Amino acid sequence: MPDIARKALWSILAAGTALVSLSSAPARAEDPSPDLLARGEYLATAADCVACHTKPGGKPFAGGLKIATPMGDVISTNITPDPEHGIGQYTEEDFEKSLRHGLRRDGNHLYPAMPYVSYSGLTDGDVKALYAWFMHSVKPVAESPPTTSLNFPANLRIAMSAWNMVASTVPPESGDSATFDKMRRGKYLATALEHCGTCHTPRNMMLSEEQDNYLAGAPLIGWYAPNITSSKTSGIGNWTEDNLVQYLQTGHVAGLSQAAGPMGEAVEHSTSHLTDADLHALAAYILQVPAKEDSAETKPRESFGQPAEEADVRSGELTRIDNLAEMDGQHIYDANCAACHGMNGAGTTDHYAPSLFHNSVTGAGRPDNLIMTILNGVDRTTGDLHVHMPGFDGNSDVERLSDTEIASLVNYVMKTFGSGDHAVTAEQVAKLRTDTPKTP
Incomplete structure (x- = not known):
C-alpha cells in the first residue's frame, strides 16, 4: 500500500x-x-x-x-x-x-x-x-x-x-448467539466480536478490508499482523486446534510463536478470558479459513532454524573488542540477548524466554515484528504469569541500542536462527522508531 x-x-x-x-x-x-x-x-x-x-x-x-x-x-x-x-x-x-x-x-x-x-x-x-x-x-x-x-x-x-x-x-x-453450533459460534466470534479481520486482513485502495483475502496478513502500525489462513506455507495451516487455543489463552506456544504488541494486548485483555468452548470454536473456524499464499513466505514460519553452535562462541571466534562502535550483530546479541535466550538461541527451559529458532517471528518472511519487539519489548499478563522483555528503544531501564545496532542484531538473529539475513538497514529501524505510532 x-x-x-x-x-x-x-x-x-x-x-x-x-x-x-x-x-x-x-x-x-x-x-x-x-x-x-x-x-x-x-x-x-x-x-x-x-x-x-x-x-x-x-x-x-x-x-x-x-x-x-x-x-x-x-x-x-x-x-x-x-x-x-x-x-x-x-x-x-x-x-x-x-x-x-x-x-x-x-x-x-x-x-x-x-x-x-x-x-x-x-x-x-x-x-x-x-x-x-x-x-x-x-x-x-x-x-x-x-x-x-x-x-x-x-x-x-x-x-x-x-x-x-x-x-x-x-x-x-x-437468534441467540449462545446457542450457535461450534462452527457458527466460531465465525461469529472471529468476524464480529473479536473482529480478527480488522488487523489481519489487507485493505484495498478505498481502505476497506479485502474480503477475498480475509486474514491473509496486513501491516499494522509498524508491526505485521501475519497471515492466519489455513495455508500450510504462508499461514497457520500446520497448527492444531489445541495449539491455537493455547496461543489465545496464554500468548505462547513453544516451538511456534508468542504474542507481543497489539496481539499481546488482545490476548491479555480479551482472548485469555474466553471460555474453553469459545476458544475451540474460534480456533476451529480460523483454521478452516481458505488458504491464501504469500510470496514472502517460502515455507512455514515456525520451521526455520536450529540451535547455534555454542562451541564457536567459546572457542574464541568471538574476538575481543574494545570499541563498542565496532560491535557486529553477533557481539550485540552476546551482550544483550544471550543471557535470556541463550548463546545457542534455545531460550530458557521453562520457555519464559522463547527459543529463537522454530519461532514464527524469526522465521517470518518480513523482519517487521522482530524489529518492533526489540524496540518495544514484550509486556503481557495472562492469569498469574507476567511475561516481560525490556525494549531497547531507550524508553526502559536497559541501555538504548542505536538504529545501526538494531539493524545488525535483527540481521544476525534472522540469519542465525530464522529465515535469513533480510539486509535490514539503520534507516528502516529509524523510521519505525520515530514514525510509527506506539500501540496503546
Whole structure:
C-alpha cells in the first residue's frame, strides 16, 4: 500500500471512537437480570472494549488513552454511563446505532477505529446485553478526556458517509448467539466480536478490508499482523486446534510463536478470558479459513532454524573488542540477548524466554515484528504469569541500542536462527522508531 494511502488509513482508522453524550436523558429501563449483565460483561471482554477506552493508570472505560497517528493524537473517550461526561444519555437505540452503524447520538459519523464494520454482525440480543452491562454495571466516571484534534482531512467526519457506502460490513446474525453450533459460534466470534479481520486482513485502495483475502496478513502500525489462513506455507495451516487455543489463552506456544504488541494486548485483555468452548470454536473456524499464499513466505514460519553452535562462541571466534562502535550483530546479541535466550538461541527451559529458532517471528518472511519487539519489548499478563522483555528503544531501564545496532542484531538473529539475513538497514529501524505510532 502506498505511504499516502497508509497515512490516510491511519487518519481514518485511528481518528476517534467517541460515543458523544447529549443533553436530554432517556428514561431508564427496569433493572436487567443478573444473567443478562453477566452476558454483557463477557461480550464486552470478547470485544476488547477496555483496551482502547482506558488510559494507563486510568479508570476503566473513562477514556483518555492517547494514540499517536500521522494526523495527530487521538484521545479515546469516556464510555461509562456518566450522563454528562460519558454515554449515560444514550438510549438502547442510540447505542445500537453507534455499535453497529457507526453513528453517534448527534447523527455524526464515528471513525472505524471503533470497529462498527465488524460489530455490525452482532445479534440484537447481544447488543441488548452490552447496553445493559454498560449502563448498569460499569461505574460512572465524571471525567472528560481532552478532545481529539486532528489535521485536515481527518477532522471531517462527513467523509465517512462516502466510505461507509463502499466498506464491507459483517452481515448481522440472528437468534441467540449462545446457542450457535461450534462452527457458527466460531465465525461469529472471529468476524464480529473479536473482529480478527480488522488487523489481519489487507485493505484495498478505498481502505476497506479485502474480503477475498480475509486474514491473509496486513501491516499494522509498524508491526505485521501475519497471515492466519489455513495455508500450510504462508499461514497457520500446520497448527492444531489445541495449539491455537493455547496461543489465545496464554500468548505462547513453544516451538511456534508468542504474542507481543497489539496481539499481546488482545490476548491479555480479551482472548485469555474466553471460555474453553469459545476458544475451540474460534480456533476451529480460523483454521478452516481458505488458504491464501504469500510470496514472502517460502515455507512455514515456525520451521526455520536450529540451535547455534555454542562451541564457536567459546572457542574464541568471538574476538575481543574494545570499541563498542565496532560491535557486529553477533557481539550485540552476546551482550544483550544471550543471557535470556541463550548463546545457542534455545531460550530458557521453562520457555519464559522463547527459543529463537522454530519461532514464527524469526522465521517470518518480513523482519517487521522482530524489529518492533526489540524496540518495544514484550509486556503481557495472562492469569498469574507476567511475561516481560525490556525494549531497547531507550524508553526502559536497559541501555538504548542505536538504529545501526538494531539493524545488525535483527540481521544476525534472522540469519542465525530464522529465515535469513533480510539486509535490514539503520534507516528502516529509524523510521519505525520515530514514525510509527506506539500501540496503546
